[in-house]
Amino acid sequence: MSSHHIVRDDQEPALIIANGAACSQELMDQLLEWSPYIVVLDEAIKRVLALNIKVDVLIGDFDRNFDPAPYLAMQYPLEVIHDPNQENTDLEKALNFLLKRGIKAANVIWATGKRADHTFTNITTLVKYRDTMKIVILDDYSKIFRLPATYKKWYTKDTILSLIPVGTARGITTTNLNYPLQKEDLVLGVRTGSSNSVAADGLVTITYESGDLLLMECTD
Structure with missing residues (x-):
């Protein structure tokens, strides 16, 4: 199973894996190497565990009859956070969760591709957290972040x-x-x-x- 380093005081960004188009294994390995904390969004857990990746947190609204229980048996320990709030996207739920844990930096993959509305929303979400988090969205072709002044x-x-x-x-x-x-x-x-x-x-x-x-x- 692919693991990740434990970095003291959360000095390295957490890694959020969304449910869009997958990135290359090379990019994922680079990010996993230095990510102390892995958060997976909702149904992406199926694809992530198929890659034999150690996950810390599964979070989402778990709609469409998604049942997280089988994944608790497949990987331990795994923290499952059910957040039914429909005012926030699953990515926002993950970012809010990290902030509550005192983690103020995150890399995000699998956030682009597939559905255009999800891609656009995920990218513009960077603005919402301008004053609270350092967030970078990455795929095989782009690295996206909000610029400081x-x-x-x-x-x-x-x-x-x-x-x-x-x-x-x-x-x-x-x-x-x-x-x-x-x-x-x-x-x-x-x-x-x-x-x-x-x-x-x-x-x-x-x-x-x-x-x-x-x-x-x-x-x-």
């Missing part, structure tokens, strides 16, 4: 970086991108910064004055 990171030339506002993000300024912005606004559905790219090996800086701006580091 000032962001700096070294990238290689031609790395694809998409700047996606949730609502309106104002006063955006960038350096070392092929399509630079100078105190400009991006508006979801009107103007976004999709498929920009790094101009040269080196530091990329992105700043903005207000709103919510997501960065998607993309590979083809």
Whole structure:
């Protein structure tokens, strides 16, 4: 059974496994290597246990007559959290659970693909937790997270970086991108910064004055 390291004081992000399209085994192994806590959403448990992964928590509303009992017999210990609140998505239930446990960082996989409505909702959920958690959504082609007001990171030339506002993000300024912005606004559905790219090996800086701006580091 694939296990994961126990990291003191939850210094490493928890790993949330949603119920969208699966990622590669390589990406999953990389995240499992450093994840002290594994949370699985609802019916994804079937696919996760088939991969022989050690799980800490199963959480969801358990609708559609889903019965978690058989999985308690398959893996021990396994904490089962039934949260019937229909005002929150299963991903939000998992994030709220982690916050209650004092865990303020999470990587999320299997959150994209399959149903488009789930993908869109999962990605925009990053905004809801802007002030409480550091959340990264990953799949085999993208790494997605909300940008702080000032962001700096070294990238290689031609790395694809998409700047996606949730609502309106104002006063955006960038350096070392092929399509630079100078105190400009991006508006979801009107103007976004999709498929920009790094101009040269080196530091990329992105700043903005207000709103919510997501960065998607993309590979083809």
